[in-house]
Structure formats: C-alpha cells, structure tokens
Amino acid sequence: MIVVLKENPNPRQLENLIQWLKSLNLDVHISSGSQQTVLGLVGDTTSVDIDLVRALDIVADVKRIQEPYKKANRRFHPQDTIIQIAEGISIGGGNFQMIAGPCSVESPEQICEVAKAVKASGASILRGGAFKPRTSPYAFQGMHAEGIKLLLEAKAETGMPIITEIMDIGQLELFGEVDIIQVGARNMQNFELLKHLGRTGKPILLKRGLANTYQELLMSAEYIMSGGNEQIILCERGIRTFETFTRNTLDIAAVPVLKELSHLPVVIDPSHALGIARFVPTMAVAAVAAGCDGLMIEVHNDPPHAKCDGPQSIRPEAFDVLAKRVKAMRQLVTSLEG
Ligand code: PEP
Ligand code: MN
Numbered sequence: 014m015i016v017v018l019k020e021n022p023n024p025r026q027l028e029n030l031i032q033w034l035k036s037l038n039l040d041v042h043i044s045s046g047s048q049q050t051v052l053g054l055v056g057d058t059t060s061v062d063i064d065l066v067r068a069l070d071i072v073a074d075v076k077r078i079q080e081p082y083k084k085a086n087r088r089f090h091p092q093d094t095i096i097q098i099a100e101g102i103s104i105g106g107g108n109f110q111m112i113a114g115p116c117s118v119e120s121p122e123q124i125c126e127v128a129k130a131v132k133a134s135g136a137s138i139l140r141g142g143a144f145k146p147r148t149s150p151y152a153f154q155g156m157h158a159e160g161i162k163l164l165l166e167a168k169a170e171t172g173m174p175i176i177t178e179i180m181d182i183g184q185l186e187l188f189g190e191v192d193i194i195q196v197g198a199r200n201m202q203n204f205e206l207l208k209h210l211g212r213t214g215k216p217i218l219l220k221r222g223l224a225n226t227y228q229e230l231l232m233s234a235e236y237i238m239s240g241g242n243e244q245i246i247l248c249e250r251g252i253r254t255f256e257t258f259t260r261n262t263l264d265i266a267a268v269p270v271l272k273e274l275s276h277l278p279v280v281i282d283p284s285h286a287l288g289i290a291r292f293v294p295t296m297a298v299a300a301v302a303a304g305c306d307g308l309m310i311e312v313h314n315d316p317p318h319a320k321c322d323g324p325q326s327i328r329p330e331a332f333d334v335l336a337k338r339v340k341a342m343r344q345l346v347t348s349l350e351g
Contacts, residue, residue: 014053014054014058014061014063014075014076014077014078015051015052015053015054015075015076015078015088015089016030016051016052016054016066016072016074016075017049017050017051017072017073017074017075017076018049018050018051018052018071018072018073019070019071019072019073020048020049022050022071023070023071026069026070026071027050027071030052030066030069030071030072031043031052034052034054034061037056037060037061038056038057039054039055039056039057039058039061040054040055040056041053041054041055042054042055042083042084042089042090044089044090044091044092046091046092049073049091051088051089051090051091053083053084053086053088053089053090055083055084055239058077063075063077076088080228080231080274081228081232081235082228082231082232082234082235082275083235084234084235084238084239084243085231085234085235085238085245085274085275085276085277086231086274086275086276087272087273087274087275087276090276091276092106092276093105093106093107093276093278094106094243094244094245094276094277094278095108095278096216096244096245096246096278098110098138098174098192098193098216099174099192102137102138102174104246104278104280104306104307105246105277105278105306106278107347108306109301109305109306109307109343110137110138110306110307111131111135111136111137111138111307111308111310111336111339112136112137112138112139112140112176112218112280112307112308112309112310113127113131113134113136113138113139113140113308113309113310113311113312113332114127114128114131114136114139114140114141114311114312115127115140115141115142115311115312115313115314115319115326116141116142116145116284116311116313116319116320116321116322116325116326117141117142117143117145117153117155117156117160117319117320117321117322118141118142118143118155118156118160118161118163118164118177119156119319119320120163121163121166123313123314123315124139124141124163124164124166124167125166125167125170125171126314127139127141127312127313127314127329128167128170128171128173129170129171130312130314130329130332130333131312131329131332132171132173133333134329134332134333134336135336135339135340136173136310136312136332136336137173137174138173138174138175138176138192138193139164139167139168139171139173139174139175139176140175140176140177140195140309140311141160141163141164141167141175141177142155142160142177142178142321143155143156143157143158143159143160143161143164143177143178143187144157144160144177144178144179144180144181144184145178145321146178146180146197146199146200147321152321153320153321155321158187160177161177161187161188161191164177164191165190168190168192174192174193175191175192175193176191176192176193176194176195176218177191177194177195178194178195178196178197179194179195179196179200179206179210180197180200181206182205182206182209182210185209185213188215191215192215192216193215193216193217193218193246194210194213194215194216194217194218195217195218195220196210196217196218196219196220196233197220198220198221198222198223198250198285199222199223201219201220201221201222201225201229201230201233202222202225202229202233204233204236207233207236207237207240208236208237208240209240210237210240210242211236211237211238211239211240211241211242212240212241212242213242214242214244215242215244216244216245216246217237217242217244217245217246218245218246218248218280218309219233219234219237219245219246219247219248220248220250220282221247221248221249221250221252221267223251223252223253223261224252224253225252227267227270227271227274230247230271231247231271231274231275234247234275234277245277246277246278246279246280246306246307247267247271247275247277247278247279247280248279248280248281248282248309249263249264249265249267249268249271249279249280249281249282249286250281250282250285250286250309251263251264251282251283251285251286251287251288252264259286259287259288259289259292260285260286260287260288260289260325261285261286261287261288262286263281263283263286263287263296263300265281265296265299265300265303266303267279267281268281268300268303268304268305269303269304272304278306278307279305279306280305280306280307280308280309281296281297281300281303281305281307281308281309282308282309282310283296283297283300283308283310284309284310284311284322284325284326284327285311285322285325287325288324288325289324289325290316290324290325290326290327290331293310293311293325293327293335294327294331294334294335294338297310297335297338297339298335298338298339298342301339301342301343301346302342302345302346304346308339310327310332310335311325311326311327312326312327312328312329312332313326313327313328314328314329316328
C-alpha cells in the first residue's frame with residue numbers, strides 16, 4: 014500500500030501517522046521528493062482502514078498495490094536510485110557508467126593490460142571473474158582468491174573500482190575491497206545467497222536469470238533489499254529463447270520496462286546476450302538508445318586464447334570504437350530527453 018501525502022504535511026501529524034502505521038507492524042518506507050512525499054507500507058496491510066487513512070488532513074491519496082515487490086517498486090520510490098560506487102562514480106538517475114574487462118582474470122599482465130586499455134577508452138569500472146560458473150566442471154573455474162588479488166592490483170594501478178562475481182557466501186570474506194559484488198544469472202534465485210548479500214553494505218549487480226521474468230528479477234532484488242541493502246543494479250544479459258544463432262536473446266525491452274516498474278538502475282550486458290563479439294558494439298549502442306544506465310562489456314587482449322568466453326570478447330581497439338559510438342548515442346539520448 015502506498016500513502017501519497019499532500020504538499021508540506023504538518024510534521025506532527027506526519028509523525029503520528031507513521032507511529033500509528035508502525036504500531037500495526039508495518040515497515041514504513043518514506044520517500045521524500047521535491048514535490049511529493051510518499052509512504053510505502055511493507056507488511057500485512059489488511060488491517061489498515063484505507064478510508065480512514067485517506068480522510069486524514071495530510072493525505073492526498075492511498076493506493077493498494079498488486080506487485081509483490083515493494084522496496085524495488087517505483088511506486089514507493091518515484092525517484093531514480095543513484096548508487097555511489099566510488100568517488101565521482103555513480104550509476105542511475107542520469108549517471109551512466111561503462112563496466113569493461115575480461116570474462117575471467119587470467120594473469121597479472123592480462124588484467125592490467127585490459128584495465129589500462131578500457132580505462133583509456135572511457136570505461137570507469139573494471140570487471141573480471143575470479144569464481145566462474147561454468148557449464149562444464151572440466152572448464153576453467155577461475156583463479157579464485159588469486160584472481161581477486163590480481164583485480165585489486167589492477168584497481169591500485171588504474172584507480173578503477175572493480176566488480177567480480179560471488180558464487181557462494183563462503184567467498185564473501187574475499188570481497189572486502191571489491192566495489193560491486195556481481196550475482197550471476199545462474200544464482201539469481203539462490204535465495205540464501207541473496208539474503209546474506211542483503212546484510213552487506215556493498216552495491217550488488219544482480220543479473221537476470223536465463224529464463225526469469227522481470228517480476229522474478231525484481232523479487233530477487235527484493236530479497237537483497239529486504240535485508241537492508243538497497244544498492245542494487247539490475248542487469249539484463251540475454252534470455253533463452255528458441256533462437257540458437259546467438260548465445261541468448263538480448264531483451265532490450267527490459268530497459269524501459271524495468272525502469273518503469275522499478276527505481277533501480279538498469280545495465281545491459283550485450284556480451285553474454287549475443288555470444289558473438291562482432292554483434293556486441295551494435296547492441297551496446299541499441300541498449301543506450303533504449304535508455305540503460307550502464308553497459309557491461311567483455312574485453313580481452315587476446316580473445317582466441319581467452320580461458321573463458323573468447324568468442325564474445327572484443328579487443329581493446331574494438332572497445333575504443335564502441336565507447337565512441339556509445340558516447341555519441343548518449344549525447345543524442347540526453348538531448349532528446351532535455
Ligand atoms: C559473467 O559476467 O562473466 C557471467 C558469468 O555472466 P552471466 O551470469 O550473465 O552468465
Ligand atoms: Mn563471461
């Protein structure tokens with residue numbers, strides 16, 4: 014249920030209302046915008062007399078909402094969420110960031126070379142997997158703790174904040190200096206992992222599962238948010254369809270739909286969606302045209318010899334061209350919005 018307040022509500026009456034709602038065992042989520050204050054009520058609202066609340070002096074409107082996600086819901090929180098990743102780097106609410114780097118960290122030289130190259134082209138956040146969810150148990154599983162150590166060295170050398178994937182909560186102690194924790198598509202509904210991440214204070218990039226709906230993605234975000242961590246970045250990375258030419262099908266509609274349903278930033282990962290490097294730049298530009306808040310792009314200095322996802326990894330030179338096109342499209346989108 015949401016309670017929309019009139020402009021400049023009397024503070025004492027507002028406090029009384031909040032205390033009364035809390036006494037009904039409801040969590041009251043207050044969202045104060047420049048124009049309007051909205052109270053989002055989370056919990057069992059069946060005992061709330063909607064007409065009584067509507068009749069209060071300070072209340073403009075009361076609405077029961079159908080969606081099971083509350084904290085991720087834009088109705089509760091009309092303003093875009095802006096997530097601060099590092100000094101001067103935030104995402105959401107008009108702040109756009111490019112995340113780039115290899116699928117997996119493979120060596121000190123590889124991660125540092127790619128980091129420097131993508132930074133020079135305009136990427137602001139470095140990616141690199143240390144724990145890899147591979148379909149085959151015989152495939153490269155990542156460098157684990159050593160991979161995170163190498164990412165941290167690249168961070169120290171370039172100043173770029175880093176993002177890497179967690180697969181199990183037992184790995185969390187290694188993530189102390191990681192700036193964004195990634196939850197991969199395969200773990201989107203690992204609810205125990207999500208609950209634990211809800212108790213961390215770190216931004217989480219939550220990837221949409223291979224066969225999950227928008228609502229399921231938002232419910233997974235809700236798991237993390239209900240634990241107290243509201244810094245979630247949603248990521249569309251392609252879904253399974255009948256098409257087999259591309260690795261997955263990039264659902265660009267996820268951008269406007271998720272941004273309407275939720276206030277959380279939305280990032281597009283065209284690399285895992287397409288699975289074919291030459292299509293990645295086009296779809297990156299398309300995602301920007303659709304209004305995404307960021308991109309995640311796999312970049313490798315030697316794709317044919319990559320230990321993971323070489324076919325979809327673009328070279329640093331191709332990333333440089335992509336970044337220029339993205340910049341041009343961002344300018345166009347911003348000018349159209351303005
Ligand atoms: C990745 O980003 O390297 C990855 C494994 O992605 P996804 O979970 O989307 O497959
Ligand atoms: Mn990958």
